[in-house]
Amino acid sequence: xxxVEQDPGPLSVPEGAIVSLNCTYSNSAFQYFMxxxxxxxxGPELLMYTYSSGNKEDGRxxxxxxxxxxxxxLFIRDSQPSDSATYLCAFGGALNSGYSTLTFGKGxxxxxxx
Amino acid sequence: DVKVTQSSRYLVKRTGExxxxxxxxxxxxxxxxxxxxxxxxxxxxxxxxxxxxMKEKGDIPEGYSVSREKKERxxxxxxxxxxxxxxxxxxxxxxxRGAGEQYFGPGTRLTVT
Numbered sequence: 331x332x333x334v335e336q337d338p339g340p341l342s343v344p345e346g347a348i349v350s351l352n353c354t355y356s357n358s359a360f361q362y363f364m365x366x367x368x369x370x371x372x373g374p375e376l377l378m379y380t381y382s383s384g385n386k387e388d389g390r391x392x393x394x395x396x397x398x399x400x401x402x403x404l405f406i407r408d409s410q411p412s413d414s415a416t417y418l419c420a421f422g423g424a425l426n427s428g429y430s431t432l433t434f435g436k437g438x439x440x441x442x443x444x
Numbered sequence: 445d446v447k448v449t450q451s452s453r454y455l456v457k458r459t460g461e462x463x464x465x466x467x468x469x470x471x472x473x474x475x476x477x478x479x480x481x482x483x484x485x486x487x488x489x490x491x492x493x494x495x496x497x498m499k500e501k502g503d504i505p506e507g508y509s510v511s512r513e514k515k516e517r518x519x520x521x522x523x524x525x526x527x528x529x530x531x532x533x534x535x536x537x538x539x540x541r542g543a544g545e546q547y548f549g550p551g552t553r554l555t556v557t
Contacts, residue, residue: 373549373550374534431489
């Protein structure tokens with residue numbers, strides 16, 4: 331079983347749609363849950379992170395964590411063409427990971443058409 | 445605002461050349477990381493460093509070495525570049541505690557011919 335699973339996409343939606351991006355994980359020791367956005371030929375940028383089950387909202391973005399199901403989601407409301415990017419989930423804080431390394435998903439490509 | 449910079453955005457080198465990729469961060473972070481990113485394979489950790497002159501192998505260290513002489517600077521060295529090292533190289537930094545969220549540089553697209 332892979333430690334992190336993330337659908338590579340592409341996920342194509344029209345402008346204004348609500349987008350749901352998801353990751354599943356197997357390591358129950360993960361304590362921190364993050365989402366990164368990566369535009370083509372650029373480095374990933376941290377969107378948001380949380381450490382508890384439940385929802386965390388930041389503008390049009392909502393991160394959701396369900397530790398019991400080992401499932402995290404990122405929702406994007408009123409999606410814009412500028413949201414077109416690859417979204418990576420990342421996990422950290424497992425005591426056996428050492429030195430604050432993160433475990434990344436491979437990313438989901440999102441395409442928002444005007 | 446956090447900032448990680450990498451010495452080159454695009455680099456073309458020949459097989460067998462020694463290649464240096466430089467990364468500098470201005471956040472006073474203890475941890476620094478080097479990844480490569482390839483289509484379908486995602487981010488793969490090459491090396492990381494948790495202090496000056498300290499280094500740890502990541503998942504794919506073969507063919508690479510690193511140097512960290514100053515806290516803000518972390519160098520990745522390809523001792524003898526090969527075509528299978530053509531990739532996007534990303535540097536990141538983080539604090540040693542808390543969530544461990546990493547801040548990335550813009551990346552260096554290296555082509556080895």
